[in-house]
Amino acid sequence: MQKHRIFTTSFASVYPHYVTKATRKGRTKEEVDEIICWLTGHDAQTLAAVLENRTDFETFFDEAPALHPNVGKITGVVCGVRVESVEDPLMQKIRYLDKLVDELAKGRPMTKILRV
Numbered sequence: 223m224q225k226h227r228i229f230t231t232s233f234a235s236v237y238p239h240y241v242t243k244a245t246r247k248g249r250t251k252e253e254v255d256e257i258i259c260w261l262t263g264h265d266a267q268t269l270a271a272v273l274e275n276r277t278d279f280e281t282f283f284d285e286a287p288a289l290h291p292n293v294g295k296i297t298g299v300v301c302g303v304r305v306e307s308v309e310d311p312l313m314q315k316i317r318y319l320d321k322l323v324d325e326l327a328k329g330r331p332m333t334k335i336l337r338v
Contacts, residue, residue, distance in 0.1 A: 232276040240323045247327040257322045260336050263287030283315045292337040296321055
């Protein structure tokens, strides 16, 4: 079975779109970074390395220190698909990230986005 194209796409090529989506709605790059680090366990230095090295999504999530224990609390629809029912584990992680960035852009408070 052939891998989905997003799996081999560099995270660095999509990252600016996450930032643009958030900043257009009055949020910040730092908030996007906080969401990414919360979800994946990356810190500012490892996230910067991922971006610099143009790491693909598959490697980005495979090498992530640890998904946050509250990741299961991320529910809802992204692009017409329920994130909690995505069968492919990697695609589900990507959709989790999409969902969190969507919530940020919609003005949801960080405490709610990070499931605190």
